[in-house]
Amino acid sequence: MCFHANVKASAQQISERFDLQIPMGLHFPKLFHVSGFRFPNLPVALSEAPTKLNLAAWGLIPSWVKSAEDARAIRSKTLNARSESIFEKASFRDSVGPQRCLIFATGFFEWKLVGKKKFPHFIYCKDQSIFAFGGIYQKSPFSEENNLSVTFSIVTTPANELMEDIHNTKKRMPLILPFDQTKAWLDQSLSNSNIQSMMKPYEGKMGAHPVALNLKSSDAAGPEVMNPVNYPELNFIQGSLF
Structure with missing residues (x-):
């Protein structure tokens, strides 16, 4: 899954990286940790405006939602869309064909279960300092x-x-697109089979390390939220991860 992101790149850096x-007037703060x-x-970049940087709100509101109350109720359930069922789920099937987007990030956070305790990790791409999640919009x-x-x-x-080792309960990960596939993801002429072929686990180089346990309460945190933390419970596996 992916509910916690890191976006410490500026609009200018994202613009230069993805052309x-x-x-005018678009700006956003550095987000060292943000909860969906x-x-x-x-x-983001949207398929209907693939050459422009935009902002969009995390938590898709399907086109058939008719009230603000229903919109608020569904958003926490649509932060993620599973690739295996995206063409069938009522919340997502109208978007996946014509309305795909790139969500720009510099990392994300996930929890590893050891015994009865969960340890948060900061995860990033070693081969892409700024990368793009594949999304729908x-x-x-409302x-x-x-x-x-x-x-x-x-x-x-x-x-x-x-990610199988870190997200060791549900064993999921966000769709991270290789840089050379980002423009293709926004191509509205792609067939369903082409789209499906792009939705696969990331094969590039990734890195990760444990971070502080109070992560979930740190939306306003600075760069220290990414600092490595040593947990004795994890010491016996660190060598296999990094």
């Missing part, structure tokens, strides 16, 4: 300001070897 235009359950705005009139807003879900896939 995107920055609209707070439905934050994150930097919808436009909805934002906090009651204006039209774009909302998204991050696609998830089965875990790769590293």
Whole structure:
């Protein structure tokens, strides 16, 4: 799964990396840790405007939702979209064909279960300092300001070897796209079979390390939230991970 992200890159850095235009007035703070359950705005590129950097809110509101109350109720359940069922689920099937997006990040957080205790880890791409999650999006009139807003879900896939060890309960991971596939993900002419073929565990180089246990309460944290922490309970496995 993917419910906690790290976006410490600036709009300018993302723009330069992915060759995107920055609209006038677009800005966002560095997010060293942000929880999807707070439905934050994150930097994205949309298939309908693939050359522009935009902001969208985490937690997709499906097109068939008819009230703000229903929108609030469903959003915590649509932070992620499973690749295996994305074409069948009512919440996602209208988006996956024409409305795909890139969600830009510099890392994410996941928990490893050891005994009865969970240990958070910061996870990143060694071969992409700024990378893109593959996602889907919808436009909805039910934002906090009651204006039209774009909302998204991050696609998830089965875990790769590293993520199987860290996310050792459900063994899932976010869809991380290789850099050379990012523009293709936004191509609205892709067939369902082409889209499905892109939704697979990341094969690039990744790194990870344990971080502080109070992570979930640290949305306003600074870069220290990424600092490595040594837990005796994990010492016997560290050599196999890093």
